[in-house]
Amino acid sequence: MSDVSEVAGKPIPVPDAQSAGYWTAAAEHVLALARCGRCDRFTHPPGVVCPHCLSTDPAFVFVPVDGRGTVRSWTVVRDSFLPGFAADVPFVLVDVELDVQADLRLVGRLADGPDAPLHQGDRVVTVFDDLAPGVAVPAFALEAAS
Amino acid sequence: MTPRFSARSQVAIVGYAQSPIVRHAAVPLGALALDTALAAIADAGLTKDDIDGFTTGSLLPTSGSHASVDGVSIVTANWLAEQLGINPRFCAGFQGFGQIPGSVTMAVNALATGAADYVVLHRALHNPPKGRYHGNPMTHAPGAMQWTAPQGYFGPLTMIALPYNEYLQRYHASRDAMAAVLVEARANGSRIPWSYWHERPITTQDYLDARVIADPIGVLDCDIPVDGVAAFILTRADRARDLPNRPVYVAGYAMGSPRRPRLPVHWPLDDIMEAGFEVARRLEEASGLSLREVDVPQLYDGFSPFVYFWLEALGICPVGEAHRFVQDGGIRTDGGVPILSGGGALGNGRMHGVPQMLECYLQLAQRAGERQLPSASIGLACHSSPHFGGAVMYSAEPL
Numbered sequence: 132m133s134d135v136s137e138v139a140g141k142p143i144p145v146p147d148a149q150s151a152g153y154w155t156a157a158a159e160h161v162l163a164l165a166r167c168g169r170c171d172r173f174t175h176p177p178g179v180v181c182p183h184c185l186s187t188d189p190a191f192v193f194v195p196v197d198g199r200g201t202v203r204s205w206t207v208v209r210d211s212f213l214p215g216f217a218a219d220v221p222f223v224l225v226d227v228e229l230d231v232q233a234d235l236r237l238v239g240r241l242a243d244g245p246d247a248p249l250h251q252g253d254r255v256v257t258v259f260d261d262l263a264p265g266v267a268v269p270a271f272a273l274e275a276a277s
Numbered sequence: 278m279t280p281r282f283s284a285r286s287q288v289a290i291v292g293y294a295q296s297p298i299v300r301h302a303a304v305p306l307g308a309l310a311l312d313t314a315l316a317a318i319a320d321a322g323l324t325k326d327d328i329d330g331f332t333t334g335s336l337l338p339t340s341g342s343h344a345s346v347d348g349v350s351i352v353t354a355n356w357l358a359e360q361l362g363i364n365p366r367f368c369a370g371f372q373g374f375g376q377i378p379g380s381v382t383m384a385v386n387a388l389a390t391g392a393a394d395y396v397v398l399h400r401a402l403h404n405p406p407k408g409r410y411h412g413n414p415m416t417h418a419p420g421a422m423q424w425t426a427p428q429g430y431f432g433p434l435t436m437i438a439l440p441y442n443e444y445l446q447r448y449h450a451s452r453d454a455m456a457a458v459l460v461e462a463r464a465n466g467s468r469i470p471w472s473y474w475h476e477r478p479i480t481t482q483d484y485l486d487a488r489v490i491a492d493p494i495g496v497l498d499c500d501i502p503v504d505g506v507a508a509f510i511l512t513r514a515d516r517a518r519d520l521p522n523r524p525v526y527v528a529g530y531a532m533g534s535p536r537r538p539r540l541p542v543h544w545p546l547d548d549i550m551e552a553g554f555e556v557a558r559r560l561e562e563a564s565g566l567s568l569r570e571v572d573v574p575q576l577y578d579g580f581s582p583f584v585y586f587w588l589e590a591l592g593i594c595p596v597g598e599a600h601r602f603v604q605d606g607g608i609r610t611d612g613g614v615p616i617l618s619g620g621g622a623l624g625n626g627r628m629h630g631v632p633q634m635l636e637c638y639l640q641l642a643q644r645a646g647e648r649q650l651p652s653a654s655i656g657l658a659c660h661s662s663p664h665f666g667g668a669v670m671y672s673a674e675p676l
Contacts, residue, residue, distance in 0.1 A: 251443070
């Protein structure tokens with residue numbers, strides 16, 4: 132994991148009514164995803180409507196989930212257009228389908244770095260990058276290497 | 278087959294103008310737009326007083342922190358009408374992706390219903406003079422950006438890199454194959470006087486040597502940001518017959534959008550293709566034509582992988598085969614399917630779906646000059662991703 136002082140200056144997520152539970156859990160290095168209180172299915176990112184049952188009062192609850200998943204794609208970012216990433220490039224973003232529910236996908240940094248061999252179907256676990264005191268963002272690491 | 282689209286052949290393009298495509302225009306974008314609109318009106322054999330409709334999609338398509346200022350960095354339909362001193366019967370902007378097919382549908386619907394008689398459809402694209410095109414100094418990520426920007430997942434390059442790599446991995450393709458797309462786009466663009474890349478073709482080696490930004494996307498896989506404006510005049514077929522240019526008729530159109538919400542800029546390959554197959558089906562249903570009848574298919578190429586996705590969605594080659602198809606000469610204007618005969622965005626500059634629409638018009642109106650294709654009866658102009666855009670079919674004769 133990167134040291135906080137090394138990553139200062141990256142965009143800091145601003146929690147809102149739909150996302151506060153996600154960021155509160157992430158700060159504790161827990162992946163908690165929004166589960167609809169009506170149909171019990173997960174959604175990411177959570178909006179004002181559950182995309183599964185179309186409830187307009189989905190009463191999302193942020194539930195800690197097993198952060199394991201499968202790599203569907205990736206890219207090596209060599210030039211970032213945001214502040215705070217100049218020292219990180221090149222870095223890898225992985226597109227991960229989580230085990231917890233079919234087609235539930237997250238995109239995050241791969242902690243193993245740009246030289247790690249990657250394949251579709253590789254297994255990853257969720258880890259966390261600390262962005263600032265009390266702010267962490269979910270990332271991934273290859274399961275075999277973790 | 279009976280077309281679902283009851284306005285088939287009732288509306289036609291009757292004139293156009295295209296400004297020079299440059300990195301930074303010498304005049305403000307609005308001035309360029311006004312001059313280009315007037316040139317299109319004159320090209321159609323009309324005067325300003327004939328125009329009673331305006332439409333566009335005015336989005337400044339950048340992730341950068343550039344302000345959208347009407348007349349300076351964007352040009353809305355309302356701005357253009359006001360500056361021309363016209364109080365139009367119909368004036369509307371298209372707010373989705375696929376701004377060109379989107380605004381064509383609005384123009385066609387307005388004309389076919391009698392809401393307007395002569396519509397100016399324009400598109401003004403801007404390259405801000407200061408700061409990186411996609412550069413954004415955000416220190417905080419509110420709203421949708423909170424889900425992606427904190428991990429450095431931002432902007433259209435990573436957006437297209439993920440489904441493109443998904444494609445390469447799934448079909449065991451090499452990124453080198455895309456050189457055939459770039460060489461073809463730039464060869465055709467080099468023959469177009471208004472293109473930013475006029476007289477500047479590239480070689481396969483140029484493509485392979487170019488800087489990679491977000492693997493497998495390199496700098497040459499992206500269209501270059503430009504200042505440029507195009508304008509088209511559309512009217513009903515009965516009025517078109519009295520005008521100087523050969524009319525090009527709208528035969529049908531179709532749009533597509535993803536079935537489920539995703540993270541911002543997250544475009545999984547299956548989302549793209551699922552919607553793309555549906556767009557293809559809807560095009561045939563709307564027009565009553567088979568896509569096999571299209572002899573001027575202009576595929577969208579704002580990022581080069583869109584060429585693969587459209588080739589396969591439209592059935593021009595089998596799924597998973599586009600990378601071989603392009604390497605085997607399948608898209609050569611000379612001898613293959615001329616999907617980039619108009620140079621596309623890669624061969625003209627970041628004019629969004631304009632080069633595709635313009636090439637369909639020029640070819641079907643027999644106005645393509647030395648680039649005129651031997652067979653130009655049915656055109657197809659695609660724009661954007663198959664799952665966030667659409668396409669318009671045109672015919673040289675009323676159907």
